[in-house]
Amino acid sequence: MAGNDTFHAVREPGFTALFLLGGDDLLETVDDVDAEVRLPDGTRWSASFLTLSAIERVMTRWRQTGESGSGAFFQCSDLVIVPEPGVPAMVEALRAIMKKGPEGTLGRLD
Secondary structure (H helix, E strand, O other), X not given: OOOOOEEXXXXXXXXXXXXXXXXXXXXXXXXXEEEEEEOOOOOEEEEEEEOHHHHXXXXXXXXXXXXXXXXXXXXXXXXXXXXXXXXXXXXHHHXXXXXXXOOOOOEEXX
């Protein structure tokens, strides 16, 4: 973890989410952030939250760096696309995910 990165914890009745915010990220505007989700049963899950504009920004950068076939594709196994930036939108998405369970959407951490 870089020196300026911090975890922001959100505790809900069915889960706790730890968002790894970079030094310049703001809770209200972050549009590309990883999170660890902890359930009451002790299991841990990963989520990569991005907005569509964040995905576009990453793919544009990859066209220049040569990553992922020079931006030919975007792949992320624990991807959760949110319609708007900000941790509140991401927590809302997690609430919906938890109604059916994290399997198939989030990545299991061992």
